[in-house]
Amino acid sequence: MAEPMGFFTDPTVCIGCKACEVACKQWNQLPALDEDRRTLSGDSYDNTRKLDGTHWRHVKFVEQFDEDRRDGRWTMLSDVCKHCVQAGCLEVCPTGAIIRTEFDTVVIQSDTCNGCKACLGACPFGVIDINPVSKTAQKCTLCYDRLQAGMEPACSQACPTDSIVFGPVRELKERAGRRVDQLHAAGEKRAVLYGADENMLGGLNAFFLLVDKPEVYGLPPDPKMPTRHLATGTLATMLGAFVVGLVSLFNFRDRRAGEASAPDRDQP
C-alpha cells in the first residue's frame, strides 16, 4: 500500500476565490447547476451551500461581525470529504460500493452503488449526497484517477494561496504543526488542528486548521462512527425478541390448556 495521502486545509490563508470548487467540477465533469438551486442563497457569498453529489468542494463563508458591523472578520474554509481512517460511509455500505484505496482514501465506485442512501446519513460530516445525473451516491475521490497517474488533485493544484495542500499525511501533519506554532507565535492562540490526531475517527486524512470552534465552520466537535450503537442495539433487539416470544408462548399455551379437549376447528 502506498503512503496515506490527504489534504491539509488552512483557512487563515484562504481568500474565498473558489478556484478549488471550479477545478473540482471541471476535472470530475460535475454539472455547474443543479435543479434545486437556481436562486442565490442570501448567505454571504456562498451559493454552493453544502457538499453534495455534485459539489465535492465547498468554500464556506463565515462572517463574524459585531452588531454595528464596526469590527469583524471573514473566514473562508474549503470543505471536502475527510477520507476518515475509520470511515462511517464505508462501514454502512451494503453493496461494497465504497472502498478504501491504496492511498488510504475512501472512494465510491459509481458502477456498484445502487443509491440505497445508507451512506448519506452515516457520514458524520454530511459530505455525501446523490448525484442527480448518475443517480448514485458521490463525493470527493481525492482525485483517485489523478493520484494513480502520479498527479496532484485538481483542487489543491488550483489553490492560489496553498490554503489546500496535498501530500503524504505524515508530512502534512508536520507542516500543519509548524503552521499552528507560527500562528500561536503571532498571537492567534485559538489556532488548533481539527482531525489531525487519531482520536477523531482514527484520524482524518483531510484535516483542517481552525481558528474558532468547529461548529462555527459547520463541523461537528465530536464526530462519531454510525455503528457505535450496533452491538447494544442488536442485543436490545434480541432481548425484545426473547420477551415477545415469552409473552406469546405464555398466552398461547394458556389458551391451549383451556381448549385441550376442543375439536380441531380446521380439519377439512
Next chain:
Amino acid sequence: MIDAPSSTWFTSSPHWNWLIVVYFILGALAGGVYFLSAMIDLTGRDRRLARLGYYMTLPLLLVIGGVLIVDLYRPDRFWHLFVEIHTLRPMFKWWVPMSVGAWSVLIFGFFSLLSCLAALFEHRDWRWRFPRRLRPPGVLGMLVTVPGAIMALVVTGYTGVMLSVLNRPVWSDTPLFGLLFLVSAVTMAAALLALVGRWIHGDSPVVAALNRIWIWLLLVQIVVWIALFVTLGPAVRGWLNVWGVVLAIGIAIGTVLPLLAARFRTARGIGGLPAAAVLVLAGGFMVRTAIVFVPEAIAP
C-alpha cells in the same frame, strides 16, 4: 449548530420518504403476523387463523420487496445487495443492518412461501400431500416454521437497528429503536390478527390470547419508550417539532387509549377490544411515521 445537542445534528438527510413509512408498517405487519401465526401453529389448534396469517404474510412481503426496490435511486441495481458485482460472490456484511435486512427479507420470503403453500394445499385439500407437511406438527413443519418465525422477528427488528446506525438526529442517539420496532411490530400484528380472528369466528380462545398479547406488549412498550427517552439524553430536543406532536398523538391513541379500553372492558365485562385493536394499528402507523420523518425537521 453552535448548541447542537449531539454530533448527529451535523449529518445529512438520506432523503427518506413515504415509501419507507409504507415499508416499515408493512414489514412490521408481515413479520409480526408470520411470527404469531407460527406460534399459533406451534402451540395451538386454530389452524384456520394461522393459515390466514400465512396468506397475509406472503403478499405483504411481495409488496415490501417492490417498495424496497423502487426506493433505490438505481432500482435496476437492487441485486447488488446480494451479489458482489466484480467477483460475483455473495455480498453479505453481517455488521451492516441494511445488508442483514435485505438477506432477511429474502430468506423470510422463502419460508413464508413454504408456509403459504402448506396452508394452501391443506386448505384446498389437494391430492399432493407432501406440502402439508411443511406446517407443524411434524419435524418438517418445525424446520420451516421455527426458522421462519426467527427470520420474521429479524425483519421486524432490523429496521430499528438500521436507524441506530444511520447517524441521524434522534435515530442514532439511542440504541433502542430496534427493540421498540420489534415489540411494536408484534403488538400491531397481534391486534390485526385479533381483529381478523374475531371477524372469522367471533370471540374464540385464540382471539382472547391475541388480545392479551397486545395488551402485555403495550405495557412492555411503555417501558421501552421510557428507556428510549432516557437514553436520548439532550437529543430528546429533536422531538420539539411537528413530528413530536405526531409521536405524542400516536402514543396516546396507540398505547394509552387501548390500555384504558382493555382495563375498562375488564372492569365492566363488556366489549371494546376491537376498537382498541384498531387504535393500536393507527397509533403504530403514526409512531413509525413520526420516527421516520423526525430527523428531517431538525435544521442542519
